[in-house]
Amino acid sequence: MKKLLSVILTLLTASYAGAQETPFPFGKPTHDEFELQKYAKDTTANAVVLREFGTAYISTRTDLSLVFEHHVRIKIFNEKGFNQGQVSIGLHKNDANVFEKISDVEGVTFYPDEQGLIRSSPLDPKQVFKENKNKYNDLIKFAMPNLRNGCIIEYKYTIESPFIHHFRSWEFQSDIPKMYSEYLARIPAVFNYNVSLRGPYKLTKSTGVVEKECYNGGGGFKADCSAMTYAMADVPAFVEEDYMTAPANFLSAMYFELSEYVTPYGVKHKVTQEWSSIDREMKSNEDFGSQLKKKDFFKDKLASVTANAPTPLMKAKAIYDHMHNWFRWDNIYGIYTENGIKKAYEGHTGNVADINLALTAAMLSAGIDAEAVMLSTRRNGLINKLFPVTSDFDYVISKVNIDGQSYLLDATEPLLPFGLIPIRCVNDQGRVMSLNKASYWIDLKASVKESKTYSLLLTLQEDGKITGKISFISSGYAGFNKRQAIKKSSSLDEYVEKIEERWPRMKILKSEISNIDSLDKPINEVYDIEITAFDNLNKDRIFFNPFLMDRVSENPFKLAERSYPVDWGAPSETRVLMQLNFPAKFEILSKPETVGLALPNKGGKFVMQLTQEENILNFYQLTQLDKSIYEPDEYPYLKELFNKMVLSQKADIVLKKKI
C-alpha cells in the first residue's frame, strides 16, 4: 500500500509540474509598476491591484482535496491604502480532522527608502498569526512590513481544502480597483461544475483547453481536465452604498457550483442539478426532512395549546403563538438543525432550522398543511436560480396553507405577528420544500406595509402652552420596532420617559399603550401632553411650525447618483393628522402651501395640506413609499421627493393678532 501511494505521488508531481508555473513571477515588479504614480482610470484610488492570479484544482495526493493558490501584487499610492497591507485570510473547519490548511505564505514589500532607492523587505514568517476564531473558522493574519507611499506589496499562499463541494469562487472586484485579475480553474472531467458570473462587468479573457489525463484518481483511474481561464482587466473599485442588500449581489465575481462528480471507483454522485434531486436529498436529510417527520413528538405537547381553537387558522395561530414565545433563538442561521427539533424544543433554544422546522412539524402534527421554505437572507445575497445548490441558502422559515391562503411564519422572533417574516428574510424568492410535493418558488414579501399614523388634537392656550392628546398607531415593521423598544426598557414608565426625553419642552401627563402583546393588532400609544411652546402670547405675530411629528430635517440621500438599488425591504406609509385650536384673538396670516408630489410609476407620494375653519387648523400629511426597491434610475426622483419634503417642512404657520 505504501508503495502504491508513493507511485501515485510521483505521478502526480509529474503531471502537476505544469500547474506550479504561475503566470507572473513572484517578487519581480516591473519597471512600469515601480514608476506608476497613480491609476489613470481612477485617480482617487489609494491603492490598486497591479496583477492578481489565482488557481484552483482538485488534488488527489491522498484524499480528494481542493487546492487554491492566490498571488497578488498591489501598488499602494498613499497611506489611506495601507489597510491593504493588513491581510486576513479565512479558513473553514468542521472539527479536528476536517479543516482547511494554509501553506507557502510568502510576502515581500518593495519600498523607496530615504534616499529614494528601492528596497525590499520580506514578510517575517514569525509575524504570521493563526487566530482560532471560533468552532468553524480560523483566521490567518499578517501585516506587510515597511509600507511607504508608493510601495508595492506582493504576497501569495496556498490553501488545501477538504470541502470540494465549495470550489473557490473568485472575486474580480474588491474595495480597490484592479488592473488585471485572472483565475485558472482546472477541473477534472470527473467533476461537473456550474459556472456563473455575477456583477456588471464583462470578462476580458475566457478560454478553455483540455489537458489530457491530467487527473489521476489512483488505481489507474485517469481523467482529462478542462483548464478554464477567466480574466478581467481594469475592474473599478466596489463602493458600498446605504440602503442596499448584500454586496455579494452586485460584486463582480465568478461562482462555481459542483453539480456532479465520479469517484475513482466510477460511482457517479449527483450533487445538485435539478430540483427533483434536491427535493429527494432534503426530504431524507437527517437534519432537515427527517426533522419534519417528527411530528408525533408534538402531539401531546400541543393538545392544550390548540384546545380552544376550533378552526385550522385559529389552531395555526395558537401554535405559532406558543412556538415563537417558547424559543430563544441563538442568533445562528442555517437550513440544517443543530440540535434536532426535539432537543431544541426541550432546551427552548436552537438555530433557525431547529426553531422553524420545529414550528413546521408542530403545524403538521396539528393537521395543518405546512411546508418549510429555504431562503437566502438579505446579507447572504441572492440565490442563483439557474443552478440550484443548497449551500446558497442560509435560512429556513415555515409556510402554512389554510383555506387557499398561505402564511409565512418565523418563530425566531417573539414580537412578530402571525404572517409577518423578519426583514432579513425579505429577499426575492424562497424555495418551498414540502414533504409530499415537488418544491417550488415563492415570493418573499412583507405581508403588511410598514405603517405609522400620528394623530394630534391640540389647543394653543392663552399662556403659550399647547395642550392636548397625541396618539401613535404603528403596524407592520413599525409595530415590531415599537415593541422591541418597549421590551428593551425595564418598564413601561421608563419607555414613556425615553419618549419624553426625545421631545424637548414636551411633558407627558398621562400615557396609555395598548395592544403591546396583541401582535396582530397595531400598537396604539396615547399621550396627554403639554408643550411649553411660547413664553406668552403677548405678541403681534406668532410663528408656529406644524411639523411636530415625522419631520424629515435632512435628506437621507446625499449621493448625486447611485450604482445600486435602494432596498428598504417593505413599502411604508406615514400619516400625520393634526387639529390645532388657537385663541380667537389670532388670525392666520400665512401657512405652508399645499404640496402634492408623486414618484413616477406609482412609486409613492408626499402630500401635505393645511386647511382652516375659523380658529381651527387642520393639518394633513401623507408620506407613501409604495415600493420596497427603487432602481438606480428612479433614485433622482426619490432624492428629489425627500428634498421637497425637507423644504416644505421648513415653512411656518404665521398667526397674527386681530386688531
Place this chain on the structure above:
Amino acid sequence: MRFILAAVAIITCYSVSGQENYAVSAIPKALLNRAAAVVRNSEMLIEVNSPDDVTYREKKAITILSSAGDDEAEVVLFYNKNRQIKSLKGIVYNEFGLATAKFAEKDFRDMSAVNNFSLYEDDRVKVFRPAQITYPYTVVYEYEIKARQSLFFSAWEPVSSAGVALERSSLRFVCPLTFNLRHKEINYSNRVEENREKDKKIYSWEVKEIPALRTEPFSPDAEKYMTSVKLAPESFAYRGIKGNFSNWTEFGKWMNDNLLKGRDVLPATTVRLVKDLVRDIPDPKSKAKKIYEYMQDKTRYISVQIGIGGFQPYPAADVDRLSYGDCKGLVNYTMALLKAADIESYYCIVNAGSFKKDVAPDFASINDGNHIILCLPFRNDTTWLECTDKHIPFGFLGYFTDDRLVLACTPDGGKILHTPKFSASENRQIRKATFKLSENGDLSGHIKTLFEGTQYDNHDILEGEPFKEQVKHLTEMYPMPDLDIQTLEFKKEKNIKPVTVENISFSSRSYASLSEGRMYLSLNPLNKEKRVVPDSRNRSNPVYINRGYLDEDEYIFDLPEKLKVEFNPRNTIINKPFGKYSATVTVNGGKVTYHRVMQLNEGTYPKEQYPDLVKFYQDIAEADNDRLVLKLL
C-alpha cells in the same frame, strides 16, 4: 471507597446550594425599583497559593426581572495560556426558585477575544447566554480559574452597570502570611476585615442592598460614585519574572529594569542614519522634531499582543526592520532613535480616551493605564509625543491623552507627571461665512473655519482624500439641500499649537423655502447643537463636564432686493456657570449678520444645576433653529 466519598461530596454541595432561596419574592421590595436585574449573591474568592499559582472562585446568582436585563444573564469568561478555566457550571431557576435547567462548560461558545484595533492577541473568551423566555428567572453559576501569575488581580466591582440592584456581594482574598496585599477601597463604607487562620491571611469585603442606578448623562467617572476595591501585590511572579513594587516609584523602576531595558538596541546603520539626520541641527528640541517626523513617516500602527507582549514593547530593532508596532513598540522605538541623538525621553503609561482619567497617584498597579506616550523632559519645556499617529504635530497630544496624570518610567523609578491642559478658549472653532441668497431661495457663498486645540482634528476625515470623497463627507457635515461644493482647501499649520484651516465655496439649491409670498431662511445652516440632554428627576450625580470648548460663528447673508425682513427672531443670550451662548441677528439694509457663540466650561457642578443644563441645551436647540421670515415685495 473513593467513589462513595466523592458522591457524598457532590450531594453535600448540591444540598447546600439547594438551601439558597432564589425565589423572586425574597428580593427586598426596595431593590426592585428601576432594576432590570438583581444580583442576589456573589461570592468571589481569590486565593494565592504561591506567587505563580492563584485561584479565582466565584459563585454568583443573578435574577433577571425583564428582557432589559438579559445582558446581565450572560456569563463571559476570558482566559489564555496563563489563565485557565478549571471548572464552570450553572443552574437556571424559575420565578419560584425551582431549578429548571443546568449548563456546563460544553454549552459555552468559545471564541478568540481579539480587540478590533488589533491584528492579533492570544486571549480567548467563553460565553453563555441562557435560553430563557419567561421572566423573571435566576441564573446561578460558579467557576474556578487558575492563574499562573500574581502580578495583577481583577478589581472587585460588585455593581458595574446601570439598572442592576444588588442584595449581597462579597470578596475574600486569601494568601500566605508572607504575601503582602495592597488594597484600595473606593466608595466603600466599611473597613476591610482582616483575619488570620493558621498560616493564611484572609481579607474580606462585603456590600449589601444597593439599589439600581440609572445612567445619568454628564456624570463623572463611574469610579467616583461606584464601589470598587483595587488589589495589587507587593511581590509577584509573572511568566518567569519575579519582582516587587509597592508604589509608583518602585513600579517605574521595575518596569524600566525588567521590561524596557535592552529593548532600545538599534542596528548601527540606523544609529548612523539618525546622527546624520540631525547633524546640522543645533538645539535638542528641533532634533527631536526631526527624528519624530522621521519615525512618523516610516512607521504605522499595528497591534499584536502575545503573552508578556501585552506589557513589554517589541525590541526597537524589530520595529526598525518591520516599520510597524503598537503604542509600546513605537514609543520604545522613538526613545531608541532619540537616544541615538543623545536625547533623553520617558516611556509614559496613560489612560487614553476622550474621557479624562488619571493614573491613580496613590495606588501602583499594572492594571492602570491602557496606552503609552512619550515625554521629553527638556528643561522648563517638557514636550509630549503621541507615537501612533502619522500626522499629529510634534509636541501635540490632543483630546486622547490631554490634561491627566500619567506615570513616566525612568531609570530612577516611576514619576507621576501631568499632561498639558487646553482651556475652553483654546479648544476653538472659529467660522466666518458670507452667503448670497437668491430670490428663489438658493444659497451660495464661502465658509472659512479654523480648528484649534482639541478641535484641531474635527474634520480630519477630509485629510488626504480625493476631492470626490471630500465632497461626500462635506454633504454629511453641512447638511444643506443639494449641496454643491465648488472648491475646498484643507490645510494644517503644524505647530505646538496647531491650527486646521478649511476654506469652502459652495452653493445649495432651494435652501430657503418659499410659501405664500414668504421666505423662511434658517440662520444657522452650519453649526446646530445636536445634543439633546434629557430631563431627569432625582439626579444623584453632580454635573461633570469633561472638557470645555468654544465655537464662534459669524455669517453674513446678502439678501436680494425683492425680499424684505418681516420677522427677526429675538437675540438669545444665556450665561451659566457651565457655559455661555449667544445668538444675535443684526439687519442692515440688505445685509443680515448672524453671530453665534457657544462655550462650555469644564468642571464639576452641583447636581442642582442639572435642570439649568437641560434648559441651556433646549434653548440653544431652539435658538439654533431660528428662522428669518422674509416677505416678497
